[in-house]
Amino acid sequence: MSPFTGSAPRTEKWRHLDYAVDAHGVATVTLARPEKLNALTFGAYADLRDLLAELSREKSVRVLVLAGEGRGFCSGGDVDEIIGATLGMDTAQLLDFNRMTGQVVRALREAPFPVIAALHGVAAGAGAVLALAADFRVADPSTRFAFLFTKVGLSGGDMGAAYLLPRVVGLGHATRLLMLGDLVRAPEAERIGLISQLTEEGDADTAAQALAQRLAEGPALAYAQTKALLTSELDMPLAASVELDAATQALLMNGEDYAEFHAAFTEKRPPKWQGR
Numbered sequence: 001m002s003p004f005t006g007s008a009p010r011t012e013k014w015r016h017l018d019y020a021v022d023a024h025g026v027a028t029v030t031l032a033r034p035e036k037l038n039a040l041t042f043g044a045y046a047d048l049r050d051l052l053a054e055l056s057r058e059k060s061v062r063v064l065v066l067a068g069e070g071r072g073f074c075s076g077g078d079v080d081e082i083i084g085a086t087l088g089m090d091t092a093q094l095l096d097f098n099r100m101t102g103q104v105v106r107a108l109r110e111a112p113f114p115v116i117a118a119l120h121g122v123a124a125g126a127g128a129v130l131a132l133a134a135d136f137r138v139a140d141p142s143t144r145f146a147f148l149f150t151k152v153g154l155s156g157g158d159m160g161a162a163y164l165l166p167r168v169v170g171l172g173h174a175t176r177l178l179m180l181g182d183l184v185r186a187p188e189a190e191r192i193g194l195i196s197q198l199t200e201e202g203d204a205d206t207a208a209q210a211l212a213q214r215l216a217e218g219p220a221l222a223y224a225q226t227k228a229l230l231t232s233e234l235d236m237p238l239a240a241s242v243e244l245d246a247a248t249q250a251l252l253m254n255g256e257d258y259a260e261f262h263a264a265f266t267e268k269r270p271p272k273w274q275g276r
Helices: 042-057 079-086 091-110 126-133 161-169 171-180 186-191 204-216 220-235 238-253 256-267
Strands: 018-021 026-031 063-068 115-119 122-124 136-139 144-146
Touching: 026 042, 026 204, 042 079, 042 091, 063 126, 063 204, 091 126, 091 220, 115 126, 115 204, 122 126, 126 144, 126 161, 136 186, 136 204, 161 171, 220 238, 238 256
Parallel strands: 026 063, 063 115, 115 136, 122 144
Antiparallel strands: 018 026
16 A cells, blocks of 8 residues: 555544554554444445555554454444345446445455454454454454355355455365355354454453554564565465565565664664564
8 A cells, every 4th residue: 555645634533433543553443333233334334445545554553453342243234224225226336335345355454554353242244254354363252253145145255255264264164154154153263263362251352452562562564564475475376475575575674673673682672663
């Protein structure tokens, strides 16, 4: 994402989600419709798309935590406000909507900072895919995933799920989850690799913030490039991957953080990472 901006000012308030950033550069985006289990609306998708674009241009955010208010993370698209509304749309409008949802997933994967999903309760449909698109999924035992798309008569490969899920849990598990849409509870999700960290009951938000603080204090540029390589090399042959790795390391070896590590090691002190 280019850091250069045009005439549009930075958005100060988001109508469809809660946003905050602390002094350490940890941004928290909270889906805040607890009475609807944080079901997504057209506006929520658009706000996520636009917020991620803004944050990706800024240097102040080092980590993003995506959370849900109330009893669950996200129950997916709102049945009335999205599913009902799409029944009255023509093909061009439907394509615009589905492209927008995909843009949110791409923005999560391409953001130049780590994204942590803090999960509890239900993560269903689009909510499951948002969690899937994060770099880390920190979940408590109440977490339940369900990729529900075939259960409403649609393809299980929604919002990039058919691309991402096999790469996280393997083709066999992904086929079962996307074809059948069955509920996956936290113990199984951890076993197949869908959960990065399983916490005690009610501790997912706290654990996600602790991980975010750890990442925020680390070498931000190294994290950004590692994430970019993980995403870019999913479909590359080995020769192209090792060449991209070599070019990336050569650039980072000219960076301030690499020199800072050597200085800190020599002086027997912790490094002071600058993200440069």
